[in-house]
Amino acid sequence: xxxxxxxxxxxxxxxxxxxxxxxxxxxxxxxxxxxxxxxxxxxxxxxxxxxxxxxxxxxxxxxxxxxxxxxxxxxxxxxxxxxxxxxxxxxxxxxxxxxxxxxxxxxxxxxxxxxxxxxxxxxxxxxxxxxxxxxxxxxxxxxxxxxxxxxxxxxxxxxxxxxxxxxxxxxxxxxxxxxxxxxxxxxxxxxxxxxxxxxxxxxxxxxxxxxxxxxxxxxxxxxxxxxxxxx
Amino acid sequence: xxxxxxxxxxxxxxxxxxxxxxxxxxxxxxxxxxxxxxxxxxxxxxxxxxxxxxxxxxxxxxxxxxxxxxxxxxxxxxxxxxxxxxxxxxxxxxxxxxxxxxxxxxxxxxxxxxxxxxxxxxxxxxxxxxxxxxxxxxxxxxxxxxxxxxxxxxxxxxxxxxxxxxxxxxxxxxxxxxxxxxxxxxxxxxxxxxxxxxxxxxxxxxxxxxxxxxxxxxxxxxxxxxxxxxxxxxxxxxxxxxxxxxxxxxxxxxxxxxxxxxxxxxxxxxxxxxxxxxxxxxxxxxxxxxxxxxxxxxxxxxxxxxxxxxxxxxxxxxxxxxxxxxxxxxxxxxxxxxxxxxxxxxxxxxxxxxxxxxxxxxxxxxxxxxxxxxxxxxxxxxxxxxxxxxxxxxxxxxxxxxxxxxxxxxxxxxxxxxxxxxxxxxxxxxxxxxxxxxxxxxxxxxxxxxxxxxxxxxxxxxxxxxxxxxxxxxxxxxxxxxxxxxxxxxxxxxxxxxxxxxxxxxxxxxxxxxxxxxxxxxx
Numbered sequence: 022x023x024x025x026x027x028x029x030x031x032x033x034x035x036x037x038x039x040x041x042x043x044x045x046x047x048x049x050x051x052x053x054x055x056x057x058x059x060x061x062x063x064x065x066x067x068x069x070x071x072x073x074x075x076x077x078x079x080x081x082x083x084x085x086x087x088x089x090x091x092x093x094x095x096x097x098x099x100x101x102x103x104x105x106x107x108x109x110x111x112x113x114x115x116x117x118x119x120x121x122x123x124x125x126x127x128x129x130x131x132x133x134x135x136x137x138x139x140x141x142x143x144x145x146x147x148x149x150x151x152x153x154x155x156x157x158x159x160x161x162x163x164x165x166x167x168x169x170x171x172x173x174x175x176x177x178x179x180x181x182x183x184x185x186x187x188x189x190x191x192x193x194x195x196x197x198x199x200x201x202x203x204x205x206x207x208x209x210x211x212x213x214x215x216x217x218x219x220x221x222x223x224x225x226x227x228x229x230x231x232x233x234x235x236x237x238x239x240x241x242x243x244x245x246x247x248x249x250x251x252x
Numbered sequence: 253x254x255x256x257x258x259x260x261x262x263x264x265x266x267x268x269x270x271x272x273x274x275x276x277x278x279x280x281x282x283x284x285x286x287x288x289x290x291x292x293x294x295x296x297x298x299x300x301x302x303x304x305x306x307x308x309x310x311x312x313x314x315x316x317x318x319x320x321x322x323x324x325x326x327x328x329x330x331x332x333x334x335x336x337x338x339x340x341x342x343x344x345x346x347x348x349x350x351x352x353x354x355x356x357x358x359x360x361x362x363x364x365x366x367x368x369x370x371x372x373x374x375x376x377x378x379x380x381x382x383x384x385x386x387x388x389x390x391x392x393x394x395x396x397x398x399x400x401x402x403x404x405x406x407x408x409x410x411x412x413x414x415x416x417x418x419x420x421x422x423x424x425x426x427x428x429x430x431x432x433x434x435x436x437x438x439x440x441x442x443x444x445x446x447x448x449x450x451x452x453x454x455x456x457x458x459x460x461x462x463x464x465x466x467x468x469x470x471x472x473x474x475x476x477x478x479x480x481x482x483x484x485x486x487x488x489x490x491x492x493x494x495x496x497x498x499x500x501x502x503x504x505x506x507x508x509x510x511x512x513x514x515x516x517x518x519x520x521x522x523x524x525x526x527x528x529x530x531x532x533x534x535x536x537x538x539x540x541x542x543x544x545x546x547x548x549x550x551x552x553x554x555x556x557x558x559x560x561x562x563x564x565x566x567x568x569x570x571x572x573x574x575x576x577x578x579x580x581x582x583x584x585x586x587x588x589x590x591x592x593x594x595x596x597x598x599x600x601x602x603x604x605x606x607x608x609x610x611x612x613x614x615x616x617x618x619x620x621x622x623x624x625x626x627x628x629x630x631x632x633x634x635x636x637x638x639x640x641x642x643x644x645x646x647x648x649x650x651x652x653x654x655x656x657x658x659x660x661x662x663x664x665x666x667x668x669x670x671x672x673x674x675x676x677x678x679x680x681x682x683x684x685x686x687x688x689x690x691x692x693x694x695x696x697x698x699x700x701x702x703x704x705x706x707x708x709x710x711x712x713x714x715x716x717x718x719x720x721x722x723x724x725x726x727x728x729x730x731x732x733x734x735x736x737x738x739x740x741x742x743x744x745x746x747x748x749x750x751x752x753x754x755x756x757x758x759x760x761x762x763x764x765x766x767x768x769x770x771x772x773x774x775x
Contacts, residue, residue, distance in 0.1 A: 125640045
């Protein structure tokens, strides 16, 4: 099996996993969301890179609400063949946006390969989710104008405490620092759904209400990195 | 340490002057090779250091494809006093990534100069451009079935020999001291001259990649970790692929065993019985590169308790120290050396020897064996998932290959890291006489308080090691000026005298290794 084929199959496999994990609702959701939101994302395909896990599924949930049927999901492997193939795909793709929420190691490699492939990056995020509190460090461009405010509104709404630091490359404004106190014991992955929704909507008209993340029985914690890459 | 995030320009350069330079760069290189938009520059600005990205944000990035274009670039830079920061593949993750040492510097990205100019399978030499990756070389060697073996650092396929060698990186094979295996450089100087080292200046010479020294002063080393020129070609030696390769691991249960490990190992390295750059990885390096995550064991902030480390050892069978080495040669040679080596460790009695047959495809043995045999992989990036959060700085002091010294350094580093609530994640890379004691200072960049601690920790590591007469051999861009101070004023005076002679306008990577005509004051 050549690497290209493996790349696609892995994507399909993750779609399957996502569907299973969420009772099949994800595919159905993508179909219905397409009708409402196709126009809002500018019509370009969006590829979401993700792995298994509650946070990643919440991210995909949010992304699908924004992108609908144009969202393709690809599972990420940290192995060399995947990364070299990813670089080739980015180099050869036209007008595709790649978004993702991954572990630090995978995201470091994805962004490094995107750079060598000559891609543009509008958003780099580091995220930490601890019990009842999340922290976010963003490096963004003008395309992401308003996103940090919107994210903070979502985080306020879901009741989790948070801190958010945004740097704008080459922007005229000082780094933005936003914080919010915890006002409920909420430990959901709502923040990930919000980021998925925001990234899938980048460059389109402002996203409306963020879809609620699927309920989880366990606290969702961990450290992740997000990105938006234009191939 | 806050930096106002308004429009990015090189230090001391006006917008008008900068725009004039950009216009000339576009005329020289073409519009598509002059990157000034924010979303083109963000990927160059992904740093892992405990400081705002703004402190290392480039004002532009250029990509060049020929030596003539680079000559044109330096001409423009001289005319407009534009500082440029050159990268080859930019995969120097824990040492500063692709970002420049100072805000506003223009990145000169040589990734498109990626020709393998020659590989001679008889003389076992290569000549390459700076954008060539180890992955390209590996594919070339495999496709042409050449009896050669590469040596590279852990990012392997996605990094390249020119960048790694110019930063004096090391690999894990018998050719692991990369600068020692380098032979012949072509360098564009700040005045646009093209200088070839060694035999490269002799018309019609066929020994440029054969004989390192040439005639008169030998200057190759002067261009490494420096800002005296832009390397556009580099030659190096390749190891003939041995008929037999035998990797092995020796697992030691106790942290205190490091003294005996090193003292047993040194004679084997000096005699060449074990010919490669041996690694001795501690439990946290071993565990994280074997895909173990801290979150699976504890969610407590601060350094990971010893009890947890013991639990990881118990669960995984990993040691407090894990030694990886290999034997190379004919079956007869390997058999003889294996008897010598295994006798040493069996007689000592504390280490558990693991062979490739026993390890199978388990990690981290598999990736270590691959690195020692020139097969690329990305397994070691698992380090970044140990704690997560995107912060990483390599602290890499040099140590004598003497057990008591290694123990002293390990204890000193561990104490400082723990004081700051961070983990001691370390490996020793063992040469016959020296060891690179490489520590990955991992921290969470989303946590301002932890970032400040990591920064303070790194400063304290530098200070306390210096008091004991130790210094690092390489460091990330945030601390290059600080480390230059460790090496004393006379060395710095000489380095700046050379800089004044070769680059009086200070256009080439000012600040690299602390060499900067604008800021340095002779003591």
